[in-house]
Amino acid sequence: MKIHFKLNGVATEVEADPDEMLLEVLRRDFKLSSVRETCGVGICGACTALVDGAPISTCIFLAALAEGCEITTVEGLGGDHPVQRAFEEAHAFQCGYCTPGMILTVKAFLEENPHPTDEEIKMALGGNLCRCGCYVKIIDAVRRAQLSS
């Protein structure tokens, strides 16, 4: 089936099977390797993309459901987004595998709640796991992103 959506600002059309997940389509057809599979069951957040501004686990989101949506991956942030800058300044990553998903979740979160408490930050990060255990510095990055935006 043909699916149409806006990907990182560009209108696109793609052919996908009805049972294919968005993750597969973004990686295979658009070579967006920042969208990564870890758990495959929507728990870890490594495959996060923004669908109409909301963070979504693309490993359990049917590609067909993206029809007409606006999809953003970290490639679409341009590299100099305040949240990206804050992650770099705070050294909020080690292996970097979970980082794109973290950044997108934080972007959406701060847009909704520009001045969160630490407890709210921890809860907002609940769907993004980091096995390197960078949470102390990730929380710091969220605070910095909040100050700089």
Next chain:
Amino acid sequence: MSDPRVTGSIRYAQDIEFEDMLHARILRSPYPHARILRVDTSALPEHVIALTPDDVRGLGHYGCQIKDQTVLALERARFAGDPVAAVAAPTRREAEEALDLIDVEYEELPGVFDVVAALAQNAPLVHERHPISDNDAAYFDMRPQQGTNICHRFRIRHGDIEAGFAQADVIVEETYRTASAQHAAMEPHACTARWHDGRLEVWTGTQTPFNLRMELAGIFGLPEERVRIVCPPMGGAFGAKTFVRCEAIASALARKAGRPVRIVLERSEEWLTLNRHPATIRVRVGARRDGTLVAKQVECLVDTGAYADCGPGVAQKMGFASPGPYRIPHVWVDSYCIYTNLPPNGAFRGYGAMQAIWASERTMDLLAQRLAMDPLELRLKNVLVDGDHYCTGEVMHDVHFAECLTAAAERAGWSRDRRGKGLCVLMKGMQTPSRASIVVAANDDGSFTIHCATAEMGQGAWRSMRLMAAELLGVPVERVHFAEPDTDIAPYDTRTTSSRSTYMMGQALVEAVRQVRENGELGYGEFVSKGGLDPDTGQGIASSHWHQGAGAAEVSVDEETGKFQIVRLHTAIYAGRVVNRAGAELQNEGSMIMGLGTTLFEGITFADGQVTNANLSDYNIPAAGDLPQMSHDLIERAGADIHGLGETALPPVPAATGNALYSLGIHVTELPISAEAVLQAIERRDQRQATHDSKEGAKEGRR
């Protein structure tokens, strides 16, 4: 903004692509122990390449310490998950569908699922023989016990153990258990293999490029130079990406297909690929009335699963970590590496030390209680200081145990109130002996490029190398590049494990930089650490230097339900000299957070040899919301050696937490610590208290 981790442009092994590449999947045994009678692939469509036992029967055996593995299981599957066949197809989906079309006939065999059963007389043998590997990962003498399930036993014999216990006023004894755990690196195991001009080339996330090259050369009967390993950065590893994982299957498939083959493991397959060794550890320790330790006896039973992997090394390290950083005149250690029909266990951040420290440091608090001593005072009285001999006979130098302990205790407010608080002090060895070598090349534009085989898995090693080189060269770090490790170019290195790279490569770098400054073109440096232990006596050099640290935990317990929380956590780690500040902090924090998982909820569960929680919904790893109040110290000394920091802050978390519970009379012996275990311990404490009270009451009544 340039960091490829923030822009998402970093490329891991799973992102390597070739135009005509095939995607592979592995068919695994559903039985924990079974004879393989027939593997029938005749139903597969023509465009799917199948790899069966018959394809690999003629290939070499492998195994980094004991040579007990074949590319696929041949006659017998030894755990539920043992690869029995593999397929490669143009798409992952076609490969997945092809697995269902392979027909395998098995004959189930009785299995052994714990170390006690495996040691029983007439227990089924997981392997008939235990041939010692010629890989340099077999760096110590091994003592396989042929005709049993023991593939290695390690001993320490120091002093006269019976005389030692005879001198003791107080003896305490306890048995501890730790569960298996899964590394759960965010990036799964991934590799792509291709054959090109009669050479095998593999792009893989590995911590051990040279060990892997040697194994693949052995399997395919090639000279080592005809195998090339390229190591992109990894999305986490923690010990899981060592030696041979899926590379041999990918290579064999690629050879049969005549095309590049990529394997990316499914998440559930991670639990069938490599886990942490569960251990049963019995500790008996004796002291004089004043707290002076006189004797310690330890037995470690280390479950290595169906294949030895580096289990012998883990058993050795657990053995020599178990006496702890103390002066003890009489020590007796027996550590056994034991096969079972469970998935293989291997290197895991801590490498056996966590299990040993859990048992050893919990016992120190039992002893403190029996002696009515402050656990801090008991430790300070006995910790090793410079010039002391460890039970291996080696002389300790540059040791700072008292300092680490005092720092941790201070941060915990130990002197104000000890209730709900616990301490732990630890030492952990570094891979010894080992060799590191490095090349620094001057480029035409005035920049420099480092070539070495140190792998990047998120620990920040590449940045640390660049920082050290920049300092030595006197140029900004931006002018120093690090080339992705490639065994065709980088000189030999033992491997990126045991927190050795910054120290070892840092030493090798000094000579490489001296040369390149002198000749303006190319410098080569090498550094070798010497040592090793006698497997029968444990005498020698266990570690050319020691990772050292201490931790303090504070808990709050809901006495009605047994649910408890770690409220505050602190570690004090000896760094010697910090090279990469942010990286060092991240390693400490990351180790502590991984330690939280080990303490609170990480344990692989099995039923009849099957893993029952092989996913991240049933197997929990720490999330941001699990964080207690956390802090840590990096202790430095002017002119000191660099000390690796990759693992030291993990082991204090479980032991300090267990001791914090014990300060409330709650004695637990198993990891992870469940609320149920805490509740049972509370009930046992209250019963003891009631018995004690009624005895006191009876005494009172008689007066």
